[in-house]
Amino acid sequence: MGTVVDAPVVQIEEKDASQNVLGGKKVTVVFVLGGPGSGKGTQCTNIVEHFGFTHLSAGDLLRAEIRSGSENGNMIQNMIKEGKIVPSEVTIKLLERAMLENENDKFLIDGFPRNEENRAAFEKVTKIIPEFILFFDCSEEEMERRLLGRNQGREDDNIETIRKRFRVFVESSLPVVEYYNSLGKVKKIDAAKPIPEVFEDVKVIFSTFNAKKDL
Ligand code: C5P
Ligand code: MG
Secondary structure, three states: OOOHHHOOOOOOOOOOHHHOEEOOEEOEEEEEEEOOOOOHHHHHHHHHHHHOOEEEEHHHHHHHHHHOOOOOHHHHHHHHHOOOOOOHHHHHHHHHHHHHHOOOOEEEEEOOOOOHHHHHHHHHHHOOOOOEEEEEEOOHHHHHHHHHHHOOOOOOOOHHHHHHHHHHHHHHHHHHHHHHHHOOOEEEEEOOOOHHHHHHHHHHHHOOOOOOOOO
């Protein structure tokens, strides 16, 4: 009879972010998280310019999907109007397609994963592990001020939907940040500061990635 000592040692394979492969290419993914109006999009634009990443905003991809007349368009539009989170399947397909269509191998994924379902499904479907999570920390008061002032013609930038988005952020998105924090993967930024100061802090975090030569 075999004893416990004879039992084969099961080696749990630890996959890390350096082994991400998508469509035959190695990819680096940074998740950019933070409440609505915390400045994710603004800082992503800066990171793209300085560090050669491609910016993929989950919200922008969903809005483009509505405009494209997709069969999911109505459903997505209704979810966005209510500040609710679109089923992961839809969002992940858009993100995956955008990464496959792009020649770059460094991606900032902004506004995703927004809840536990987003996180687990992305990991399961793409097998991609994020390099780290860039987290923009900002008070609701400041975020509300920015959202009401930005006037981008977005249907969800009204006070009623903003409040719903804040609630979803606290209830569904913050737990994802906490999960990654428990893995030591969160790099937190004070996002209440003016844009150039926030970018100074962002630059320190991205300094391990080569800055583009012309900048
Ligand atoms: O990130 P952004 O503020 O552009 O997102 C706008 C809306 O898009 C969210 O409030 C939500 O309704 C939808 N969204 C989503 N799932 C994501 C990202 C955004 O459902 N991962
Ligand atoms: Mg945005």
